[in-house]
Amino acid sequence: MNAARVKQAALSAGFDLAGVAAALPIADGEAYLDWAHRGWGGRMSYLTDHRADVRMDPRRLLPSARSILCVGLVYNGPQPYSVTRREAELGWISRYAWGEDYHVILKQKLEDVASILKQEESFEYRVCVDTAPLLERSYARLAGLGWIGRNTCLIHQRLGSWLFLGEMLLSLDLAPDTPPPDRCGTCRRCIDACPTQALVQQEGRWELDARLCISYFTIELKGAIPEEHRPGIGRHVFGCDICQDVCPWNRRAASTHDPGFLPLHEAPPLERLAAITPTEFRDMFRHSPVSRTRYAGFLRNVAVAMGNSGLPRFREPLSRLAASDDAVVAEHARWALGQLQSK
Numbered sequence: 001m002n003a004a005r006v007k008q009a010a011l012s013a014g015f016d017l018a019g020v021a022a023a024l025p026i027a028d029g030e031a032y033l034d035w036a037h038r039g040w041g042g043r044m045s046y047l048t049d050h051r052a053d054v055r056m057d058p059r060r061l062l063p064s065a066r067s068i069l070c071v072g073l074v075y076n077g078p079q080p081y082s083v084t085r086r087e088a089e090l091g092w093i094s095r096y097a098w099g100e101d102y103h104v105i106l107k108q109k110l111e112d113v114a115s116i117l118k119q120e121e122s123f124e125y126r127v128c129v130d131t132a133p134l135l136e137r138s139y140a141r142l143a144g145l146g147w148i149g150r151n152t153c154l155i156h157q158r159l160g161s162w163l164f165l166g167e168m169l170l171s172l173d174l175a176p177d178t179p180p181p182d183r184c185g186t187c188r189r190c191i192d193a194c195p196t197q198a199l200v201q202q203e204g205r206w207e208l209d210a211r212l213c214i215s216y217f218t219i220e221l222k223g224a225i226p227e228e229h230r231p232g233i234g235r236h237v238f239g240c241d242i243c244q245d246v247c248p249w250n251r252r253a254a255s256t257h258d259p260g261f262l263p264l265h266e267a268p269p270l271e272r273l274a275a276i277t278p279t280e281f282r283d284m285f286r287h288s289p290v291s292r293t294r295y296a297g298f299l300r301n302v303a304v305a306m307g308n309s310g311l312p313r314f315r316e317p318l319s320r321l322a323a324s325d326d327a328v329v330a331e332h333a334r335w336a337l338g339q340l341q342s343k
């Protein structure tokens with residue numbers, strides 16, 4: 001079987017992009033270890049524990065691996081970007097979490113690709129989407145899917161950066177693709193737009209200090225959000241899209257053709273979110289990436305967003321959250337009340 005056939009099978013299974021990289025260690029691995037050792041992964045221990053070393057060689061995930069099929073799937077829709085939604089009463093859920101959980105959708109499609117190809121030849125494979133210790137963006141770049149922008153996202157010249165990535169490690173020997181040129185040029189819009197200055201230059205290239213990123217605070221960080229970082233979070237209740245919203249390559253970004261990514265939750269009113277019960281939270285976000293924050297983490301984020309809204313009418317729902325049994329939610333709500341008071 002050759003690389004063209006494998007990529008064709010990926011496109012016929014519904015992926016927007018497909019390319020091949022060799023299943024070998026890569027130079028970005030060193031930069032990754034530096035990043036992890038510098039502590040820029042914050043408390044995401046799954047990035048910095050023994051799994052940091054696993055990331056150095058894809059053959060540690062599948063010893064027989066010779067090639068990596070890298071795929072991209074667009075999740076974007078025609079809805080306006082967060083930087084244009086100014087309504088103070090609305091929270092912002094980031095674009096990637098509006099629909100169903102992408103892990104499930106991409107894994108199923110990759111299994112479909114394996115089934116198609118298995119009819120023609122037998123091989124070993126392993127499917128990865130997000131959670132495996134693999135440098136997904138780096139391999140996707142090597143497989144020709146796009147370049148890595150200063151916002152650290154993989155960008156495709158025609159489709160933009162609203163892409164999920166997935167991989168299939170394969171025991172097949174396939175001809176690798178070549179990475180495209182970096183097309184950021186002299187632009188630095190993402191760097192200037194980031195409200196928390198999380199994009200930092202490090203030895204000539206831009207990296208993300210996750211400890212400053214809104215996406216990290218609102219999705220990954222458990223417990224209290226450091227007070228000094230709360231104002232920068234604005235009205236984000238799950239993730240952040242700003243450094244992609246402002247990217248010129250997303251001005252005419254493609255829209256998804258996958259019904260699973262049709263938006264269910266976009267910019268919900270904060271007042272409604274502050275009042276949801278645990279059962280409503282489960283029902284609303286059962287199949288969505290938002291479930292990762294869990295109920296209390298989500299209410300914590302809603303409290304911060306209300307505190308940053310400047311709207312006095314949020315005092316009442318915040319007073320209710322301040323009486324929460326969850327100490328973290330209650331403390332963030334008290335902080336938010338203080339913010340509204342000081343305004």
Ligand code: B12
Nearest residue numbers: 028031032035094130136137153154164165208215239240
């Ligand atoms: C941890 C994690 C996060 C962390 C840290 C993000 C980060 N930039 O490091 C947090 C929680 C902040 C996060 C946020 C988001 N994430 Co995330 N995240 C991951 C995860 C699980 C690991 C990433 C990682 O290893 N980070 C550590 C840094 C050092 O590695 P890296 O960013 O991959 O960078 C490597 C290469 O890109 C390369 N590189 C970086 N810069 C440059 C520059 C040049 C010139 C070159 C040659 C190479 C190069 O070297 C680095 C290794 O040293 C991946 C899935 C995976 N297994 O890879 C998803 C992933 C990166 N996330 C994804 C998404 C969608 C997001 C969000 C958009 C979600 C949101 N809306 O909130 C944001 C985007 C924020 C941003 N600007 O990056 C997608 C990215 C798709 C894309 N088009 O790039 C991934 C690939 C998940 C997936 N399977 O689709 N994420």
Ligand code: SF4
Nearest residue numbers: 194213214240242243
């Ligand atoms: S996701 Fe938001 S906070 Fe994180 S780097 Fe991009 S703009 Fe900054």
Ligand code: SF4
Nearest residue numbers: 149150184187190247
């Ligand atoms: S906003 Fe500009 S610098 Fe940032 S990723 Fe896009 S093109 Fe590159």
